[in-house]
Amino acid sequence: MSNPFQNTPAARLIADRVRDLSHRKTQAEIAAEAGFTNANMMSLLKSGKNKVPLDRVPSLAKALEMDPALLMRIALDQAVGVTAAKAITDIFGSPVTxxxxxxxxxxxxxxxxxxxxxxxxxxxxxxxxxxx
Amino acid sequence: MSVDIFIVPTAPSGTWEDLTPNERAWIEFIRVISNGSDPRITPTRVRAARGAPDAGRGDGS
Incomplete structure (x- = not known):
């Protein structure tokens, strides 16, 4: 299985946050807190097999204890590509953390x-x- | 932080569009040099950054 989103900023940031929280929460707990039914979802996001679902950014940011604006910005790059993300933020404004x-x-x-x-x-x- | 409704965080004066072009430039530059790590505000960083705006005044460099 390919990892189309491997080493994207979103995948790297999520991996960092999961590691930083590992003394308090398991990956499965973070996934559940974010509303994912698949307990392996954090592994999929870290490895870049899956991209971050934009509708889950608020709950995922809360579970990862990070700023939702930062996660939204890099998730948007991952979801639609940097050029399209820039077009979106040019029109709607860039999320400010x-x-x-x-x-x-x-x-x-x-x-x-x-x-x-x-x-x-x-x-x-x-x-x-x-x-x- | 609500998980029920997505609300884009806004800048102190309002939305991104309400920031001045200069303020947008500052924020975008911080994003670049911090590699998108969203650096926290610490007393050490604030002390170190105090000279940055003053350094930008004057000769248009």
Whole structure:
């Protein structure tokens, strides 16, 4: 059986979250909590055999204890492809995570709401913050 | 977080469309450099990031 979604960001992120939660929840428990009847669903998602069903993103994000906006964004890329996902988010807007909302708040505070541009020097400063 | 109704989280000022082009650029850049990992806000990161907006003012670099 092929793994058409192997190593997609969604498959990798789900694998990371399952591993991070493994001391508290089994994969079967996460699958049940997300509303999947197939107890092996998390294995299928991690390996990339199956893509994330978009209608399950809210419950799956809750079961994985992660932000639903982040999971929706990468699940959308996986479900319809990056180009189509970009077209969707261009029209409907990109889901903003709680963390991103927080970063925006910080940005507004430290800039006194001056709406600063993202310049080359700003980019360099951010790379320093996020270590890349 | 509700599991019954899907609600797209919104930015503090409203929806994504309500963000300024500059704010969208900041968020999109953070997504790129963090490799989509949705970095948490920590005191260390906030202290380190404080200079970033100031560095962006002025000469249009």
């Amino acid at each position: 709680e963390n991103e909302r927080g970063w925006l708040t910080e940005l507004r505070e430290v800039s006194d709401n001056t709406d600063p541009r993202l310049t080359a020097r700003s980019r360099a400063a951010l790379r320093g913050v996020f270590g890349k």
